[in-house]
Amino acid sequence: MPSFSTELTLHAFTVHHVQRSKRHHWECNEVTFYCSDHLLCNQWVQALKEQLDSQAMRPKHLIVFINPFGGKQLGKQIYYDKVAPLFRLACITAEVIVTERANHARDHLLEADLAKYDGIVSVGGDGMFSEVMHGLISRTQKNLGIDENYPSAELVPCDLRIGIIPAGSTDCICYATVGANDPITSALHIIVGDSQPIDVSSVHHKNMFLKYSVSLLGYGFYGDTLIDSEKNRWMGPSRYNFSGFKTFLSHHCYEGAVSFLPATETPGSPRDPRPCTAGCHICKYGGDQVKISQKARNLKCIEEEQQQWKVIKGKFLAVNSMNMSCACPKSPKGLSPAAHLADGTIDLILVHKCSRLSFLRHLIRHTNNDDQFDHAFVEVHRVKEFKFTPKYCDEEDSDIRDVGKNLFGQICRDHPSCSCAQLQSSWNCDGEIIKHAAIDVKVHCQLVKLFVRGIEE
Template sequence: MMSVSDVQVFDPVLLNTFLIRKKRCRVYFHRGTLIWESEGASYTRHRLPLSDVMAVHYVHSPDQTHCCPAADQDGNNVDDKPVSELTAAAPPRHTGFTLHYAARSAKNKWKHETVTMNHTDPRQVASWVKTIRNCLSGLQKRPKRLLLFVNPYGGKKKGLQIYEKQVKPLFVLAGIETNVIITQRQNHARDTLLNCSFDSIDGVACIGGDGTFAEVFNGLVLRTARDCGVDHNDPDAILPKPFFRVGVIPGGSTDTMAYCFNGTTDIQTAVLYIILGDSTGLDLCSVHSNATLLQYFSSVISYGYLGDVVRDSEKFRWMGPKRYEYSGFKKFMANNGYEGEVTLLADSCSPSSGPKCMENCARCQSHAENEQNKTAQSHGELKTFRGKFFMVSGANVSCACTRSPNGISPFCHLGDGCVDVLIIKHTHLLNNLKLLLRLSSKEKNVFDLPFVEVHRAREFTFRALPAPVSNPEFPSRRLIPGVSVWNCDGEVQWESNIRIRVHCQLLQVFTRRSQESSEETSCGVCSF
């Protein structure tokens, strides 16, 4: 996970013998890697990259007669003294040090672990601690000061509890300063980012669901465009990238984006990724109607069934996350269909096959290298589809979550400059049931259903068409044209006729991505 520039910082070489869990171990530190080997018959060897280390702390002697105060008689911190002056400043006080690090667990989770190394010479302990701390401070990608938004109302309304018990302790441990803002209303985070000062932060994070994350990146993109003099209402504008990276800590109902980033909705994993500072590029999609920007979205925009569900669920917010199941059942039984026209600029890559977007994704890396080539991104085949649809969806990511392990489009990529357009024709209830069962399946997807079409596109437009009169024998009983709304990252957009355009890797998000060997524990550090 370390870049070349990070590796060049680690010039020192350290070698010594420490006591680790009552076993003598030879410990090496070179080129940003800690290695310790046990002595004796039961040989074990452990490797810990410094890129996985969060912090290092001294261990003090429990014997008070051998401890010294934190400062010498001149008021200087003993920890900051040169090793040669340590014993002259005060009696021995350091008996070892503890490394706090992130260890890979099963199912894409990472955990906070510790290892303590003890030594009889406090000068050796101080030398190791200072060297490791100096190397950690040289990791420029790690955030030092974060603006953190906490949504106390999202999901199960545990945002504040998540912050106090699971987020704050780890940030304090890693030495990250946080400016915490508790959101009080819809668009609070977006409005704050449009007007606040960025002088004292180097990253933005949020505790909440997909809606809270959407507020954050909408505020950042709009603020950056305004500061750079770019008209965000121009659907063809080249948007400047926000300077700050963004982290999302799960605290919502489905946490789709956190799942797509990390392969899990585990809170500690998301916090550790922010601390360690690795990031990847995320496509964002702009939604325009009548030359006016409606919103940017990161996960999915959907017309028809899912639009009806989010519109209906607004009346039942008191039910919490259960409101989506209730409204979903109602709209499923109603089986409404909507006339419309979809026109898309198709990409040559098939969305129904290929490797999934995971750690070190070759497709996303290729687009990151070529994103400056705007001409290459504008080519494609125009395709138009007309009909009566049960649902039309544009998936910017796979939209996988705990309820839908494969998501709407399993082979969709985070940063390839494309959106997967799913066109689901209106049909009978049995087919709709097959569709929903496929969406919740771990093995199957919806692509082989005869009433489903999927296309990978760089942009697309949708136009609602008037519904025909169903009963011509009674001309006075004219039907109101059937029009749905758009579910845009869980929020209602009322304009039916829209244009969607993908902005390749517009946002950098804190994550190390999903790993393919998710069932194995391969952190490189094991316990004795």
């Protein structure tokens, strides 16, 4: 530390900056600069402010939705203690709304004046993010007169970015796009103005829109686990482990047909050894493809496209699709380690009927570095669209509401000796239940942008 004479008057300014900490974590540090000349000091401060103001990607006014009930119910505390002080340092103003009911954020976004915001922040878990995402996508399509119920509709990407402050049980989406579930790290990504587009899948039943999905869409094992966990919400986050164990022991399989359109024009494979990282060239290629005009895409022969569809029939323990790796602290590589955030594809994983021991081996590989697809009963495909059609003992109607009113424990009336006590499962769509077994799924490339940059190597 230098010493100065008492006759010298010092002037100073402090610069707060981002510094990388442990793996994928960021922290806010500060450096103080001293100057003996008051005018020079002010010139430096003014020059720095002008440089910051010129950064168009940095948000200045945000709308923040806080879920006070998610995870350990610490959403408000996390925001006001850790995030709000950083926003104030960065001169970001925020309109804060603490949600009071399910779909509060979605409904607000459908009617709010979004032109005055530079972005939206979700404080909570994956469910809170899903609400915000649904509201933003639906509002964008509504403004442009696009009918979401039309399965083949070309949805228009959203302009506003979404920031995620993790405060839920798993925070899978945050972990899979940042590499850590740390509120300070996520807040700093928002402040810096990072931008990363992500793919979104639309889910339809017949000609009725059901949900959007950005992470896991799972039928069978993950659907049954979610349904059981909803009965045990009093257990908190531990209910997922409890329900998962119960579902594993029940070992139900479901018969049906999966038809899909392979992503033959996209580079990369679900078996690639390298994951999607910041600046991914495969995602860049996907973005370039999006820029191709609709007219050019329509030049493809419809008859030729129909010939590309593949069909797989059988009995499945799980039918899973992922738009991203679905990594989380318990599964650092995720359910599909090589899935990409923004390449316009879905990784479709089919787990055929097998023994409990074999299925356990598959599940264990979610938590280690072994190839989880290296089993005879598991197959994975990179696709653009897929459809699932369940097989029922009574096939007059494919609507689960009509044939599956007593979903659990229902015995086939026509085949009393049959072992399919559960005729159908439900879909786990990013932690929300879809009570339709027959669905159509289509991926929309780079439909939403997040305040992240992807996982850095």
